[in-house]
Amino acid sequence: MGRTAQVKRDSIARQAAVRLIFSLGLFVALIAVSTAQIYKTALSKAAEERASDLAAFYQSRLAQLEHDWELQSRDFKVRIETTRILESPESAVVNLQAFMTVQGTNRRFQHLVIEDRQRAPVFIYGSELDLVTVPLQKAESAGWYRHPSTGDLYRIFSGPIWLGDAGMGRFAVFYRLDNALLQQLSTPGVTLAALYNTIPVANSTGQRGLEQSVVQPLVSDDVERREVPWSGARGDATVLRIDAPVKALFSRTELALGVSVIPVFDGFILWLTLGTWLMRQARRIRDLGGAVEEFSQQRGVTDRLQQWIHSAKAGHSDEIHQVGQAFENMVQQTVERDEERLQEEAQRRLAAMVFANSSEAILISDRHNLILAVNRAFTELTGYAEAEVLGQDPRMLSAGKESPAFYHQMWAELMEGGHWSGEVHDRRKDGTIYLKWLSIAVVRDADGAITNYVGAFTDITERKEAEQRVLHLATHDTLTGLPNRKLLLDRLGSAITLSIREQRHVGLLFLDLDNFKWVNDSLGHASGDKLLIAIGERLQGVIRTSDTVARLGGDEFVVLLMHPDSLNDVSHVAQKIIDAVAQPLDLNGTDFHVTTSMGICVFPNDGDNPETLLQHADTAMYAAKAAGRNQFRYFDTAMNQKVLERIQLEQDLRQALQRSEFEVYYQPKLCASTNDFCGAEALIRWNHPVHGLVSPAKFIPLAEENGIIIPLGEWIIRSVCEQIGRWRRGLVPTRKIAINLSALQLESDTFVASVDAILKETGTPTSLIEFELTESMVLRSPDRSVNTLTQFQAMGITLALDDFGTGYSSLSYLKRLPVNTLKIDRSFVEGLPHAKDDAQIVQMIIALAKSIRLEVVAEGIETEEQMAFLKRLGCDLLQGYLIAKPMPAAAYESLLQARTAGGCDCAVKCSLYPASDQTQA
Ligand SMILES: Nc1nc2c(ncn2[C@@H]2O[C@@H]3COP(=O)(O)O[C@H]4[C@@H](O)[C@H](n5cnc6c(=O)[nH]c(N)nc65)O[C@@H]4COP(=O)(O)O[C@H]3[C@H]2O)c(=O)[nH]1
CATH class of the missing domain: 3.30.450.20 (PAS domain)
Structure with a gap:
């Protein structure tokens, strides 16, 4: 940290700026040098061109001058000749002198020399000229004459001239090449000098002693010099030196501006391109540094760190980007490693804690x-x-x-x-x-x-x-401790597997207690439970340890017989079970009798899997029940058909009411004392659209099971009441009609009210209605039934106890029931008068009824003997096919009317039963 603080920061941006400025300076210097060089080259080229131009110019001017001089000298010669001045030798000089004077300024030459044929001077004009010394002939050939003492240089033009009698002489004209001439020739800014045999003789500056100054510029760079031969001929001794100052291409300001604008502009461009780029890169590097510093301090990923890395990575995918990326990766890996380390540490601590605790x-x-x-x-x-x-x-x-x-x-x-x-x-x-x-x-x-x-x-x-307990609970019935359905099916499955291997049989016995519901409802659930436990124990007492007794629920038990030797064996066990169940059972101090109906099926004959076998045994059990209970039945395939029929029948039954398929039949009852019809029993009939008339013994239990009996029962009562109404209105001598009730109706809370409503609606006197009910119906829920029946009795409806003698007919119950009539069951009447037991029972029932002042009706009378016997015993009312079979309302009405009219078309002629018979009985 200290080191970081001590190191003096020298930013890349500053370094870049210094270098940029330095390189810019260098660049400016280079530009200046190269510009100067270029400028110099351009300048010398320009000067060269100008000097060449000037040389050409002056050459042409010299040529012009020469031409002029020559023309003039010729013209002068011609004029001298034409004036013939020279023809007279005596006056020639004077005349020439005068001629020269006249000519005055017209002449441009300074000297004139005329020689005769012998080259002796005839005339010499011009003061400066030492004519004597003029080697004219030599000078004439050179074209030039330089005065030895004055140093003046003359251009000589000569030629022959007519001297008259003296013949042809020579004449020569001297033009002085002096400063004035060169001044005339020179153009502004140009200095001319004439050199004779490299010796300066005149210059355009016009100053004496300028010879040297004319020579001096030779070394100067500012002057461009050219020398052209005066006459244009090569080897001419006289040359014209032209000194022209080298003319600047640009002014100093222009040059300074030009030289400085370029680097400034270049610098600007350089700044725009390289400088800003460099600054950006410097910023990126700075951000990278910031990121590194931030990470070293925070040791974690912060927003600032991410911003810096992002900024450093922004732009091109260059080295800085790569470094940024590498740094980012490093940060990520470091953070991950840190996290991993932390996690590992935490895990280690956790593991230690877990281990310890x-x-x-x-x-x-x-x-x-x-x-x-x-x-x-x-x-x-x-x-x-x-x-x-x-x-x-x-x-x-x-x-x-x-x-x-x-x-x-x-x-x-x-x-x-x-x-x-x-x-x-x-x-x-x-x-x-x-x-x-x-x-x-x-x-x-x-x-x-x-x-x-x-x-x-x-x-x-x-x-x-606990698991074993749970397993036991899951596989056993909590009440009896017997295996439940699940365990039974498991064992049955195992038994089947074993039987297949050993080629043996498995017997399955399905039991349902015949009157358990009654015990449960009447004596309470505790008694019901006691009964079930006792039955379970009895069943276990009957079977072998290898067999299984299971309770499926309610009053349903199943016995699984492992490998019975034969069907006889199965039947034997079944019978033993029936006998064991039938043993009296002490419930709350009272002996109770229960029976069971049992369905049996055998593997492999009746099914090949547990579910099917159980279902078939159940079906067989229903068959046993239907066959009168307290017995067993083996399954046969026809039973399945019956089950299907039963299902179909149930469906039809649900629709039968809406389709008005029901009809009430009436079976008359005969009054034993008056031998008159004293009423009838209403019996329902079902006109099935396919099966025709269906017996109520078949569909009433079904209707009771599925609850249809409630609306159906109401319909019967309403139909009977309406029929009574019709008969009454038709003055048919209506008697009391007995209507069968069902246990479900008795248990219904709304039943009394609905009966009351029907009676009121149809205006039926209650005295014309009797309800028939069985003892077992009442015993299902005795208190409620007694309450309901009492209400009916209070309304004026009489009550008959049907099937009396078949149940648990006990006096104590009988006393409590508000019944008016006892109905002796057909099964007792059947054996009369010969079957002693039946006769005794019937006798006892009649005696019992009389003792408590109840009316007695005997049903099922089919023979005269039976009727006579019953009459003798004092039976009040008689009913049976012998008297009349159940018939439609219309038939019953005809019967009643015929009876009133004195006739009778019933099965047994009423006349057969005169009043005397009754008395006999
Ligand atoms: N073999 C023979 N039979 C005779 C003789 N006299 C009368 N029967 C028959 O005995 C049955 C008497 O009715 P249940 O014992 O109340 O037995 C009735 C009753 O428990 C029930 N049932 C009939 N109609 C109704 C009804 O409207 N409501 C209710 N809840 N049950 C009804 O159906 C059972 C059977 O009725 P049904 O088939 O009509 O059979 C009737 C009747 O036709 C005879 O001399 N010999």
Whole structure:
């Protein structure tokens, strides 16, 4: 940290700026040098061009001058010749002198020399010229003459001239090449100098002693010099030197501006391109540095860190981006490693805590399986202190209940799969044995060598017991402790498998108690439960230990007979069961008789799987019930058909009311004393659209089972009442009509009210209505039934007890019931008068009825003997096919009217029963 603080920051941006400025300076210098060089080159080129131009210009001017001079000299010669001045030698000089004077300024030459044929001077004009010394001939040939003393240089134009009589002479004209001439020739800014045999003789500056100054500029860079021969001829001794100052291409300001604008502009461009880019890169590097610093301080991913990394990575995928990415990866990996380390630490701490505080006993042993560590739960569970077990083999804990083969198998699995779990019996320090659930794991190092074994275990003794209890509950009936349906099906499945293997039979007996519901409803559930437990015990007493008695629920029991030798065997057991069930049972101090109906099926004859066999046994049980109860029936396939029929019938029954398929028949009752019809029993008939008339014995139980009996019962009462109304209105001598009730109706809370409503609606006198009910119906819920019946009695409706003698006919109940009539069951009448038992029972019933002043009706009278016998015993009313079969209302009405009219068309002529017979009886 200190080091970071001490290091003086020198930012990349500053460094970049310094370098940028330096390189810019260098660049400016280079630009300046190269610009100067270029400028110089351009300048010298321009100067060269200008000097060449000037040379050409002056050459042409010199040519022009030469031409002028030549023309003038020729013209002068011609004029001298034409004036013939020279023809007279005496006056020639004077005339020439005068001529020259006249010419004045017209002439441009300074000297004139005329020589005769011998080259002797004839005339010399011009003061400066030392004509005597003029080697004219030599000068004439050179074209130039330089005065030896004055140093003046002259251009000579010569030629022949006519001297008259003297013949042809020579004349020469001298033009002086002086400063003035050069001044005339020169153009502004240009300095001209004439050199004769490289010696300066004149210059355009016009200053004396300028010769040297004319020579001096030769070394100057500012002057461009050219020399052209005066006459244009090569080898001319006289040359014109032209010194022209080198003209600047640009002004200093232009040059300075030009030189400075470029670097400034370049610098600007450089800044825009390289500078900003550099700054950006510098910022990215700075952000990267910020990220590194932030991470080193925070040691975690913060928003600032992410911003910095993001900023450093922004832009091109360059090296900085790569470094940023690498740093980001490093951060991520570091954070992950940190997290992992933290997690590992937390896990280690947790593991240590778990180990110490686990409710499971944990034991860690080394590779030789010697105990290294145990936790608190271990010491608590085993009773051994840590010091007692350290260094010991865990086998010291064993109760020795498992076989060596068990441990062999355990170690084999452990070595192969790395772990093992299972139940083991151990012994505590105090010697008690417990069952534990043990899980062992093998710990190996990186090379796969075993380093440790970790064993964790809990005492499962209680849990095991609880499990067994739960299992027992799940498979047994709680009330009786017998196997339930689930266990029965399991055992049946096993029995089938075994039977297939051994080619033997399995018997299945399905039992349903015939009158359990009555016991349950009348004596209460406690008695019902007692009965079921007792039945269960009795069943178990009858079968072998290999057989099974199961309770399916309610009053349904099933007996599974393992491998009966024959059907006889099965029947034998079945009968034994029926007998055992039928034994009187003491319930609350009273002996009760219950019976059972039993369906039997046999594997493999009646089904090949548990469900089918159970269903078929159930079907057979229904058949036994239908056949009169207290018996057993073997299943046959036709029974299945009956079940289907029953289902169909039930469906039809539900629709029969809406379709008006029911009709009430009336079976007359004969008054034994008056021999007159004194009423009838209403009996329902079902005109089935397919099966025709269906017996109520077939569909009434069905209607009771599915509840249709409630609306159907109401319909019967309403139909009877309406019929009575019609008869009354038609003055038919209506008598009392007995209507059968069902137990469900009696139990209905709304039944009394609905009867009352029907009677009121139809205006039926209650005295014309009698309700027939059976003893068993009343006994289903005695209190409620008695209450209901009392209400009917109060309304004026009489009550008849049907099927009397078949049930538990007890006087105590009879006394409580508000009945008016006892109806002797047909089964007793059937054997009359010969069957002694029946005769005695009938006699007893009649006597009993008389004793408590009840009216007695005998039903099912089919023979005269029966009728006579009953009459003799004092039976009040007689009913049976002998008197009349149940008939439609219209038939009954005709019968009544015929009777009133004195005739009778009933089955037995009423005349056969004169009043005297009754008295006899
Ligand atoms: N073999 C023979 N039979 C005779 C003789 N005299 C009468 N019967 C028959 O005996 C049954 C008497 O009715 P139940 O005992 O109340 O027995 C009735 C009754 O328990 C029930 N039942 C009939 N109609 C009704 C009804 O409207 N409501 C209710 N709840 N049950 C009804 O159906 C049972 C059977 O009725 P049904 O088939 O009509 O059979 C009637 C009747 O036709 C005879 O001399 N010989």
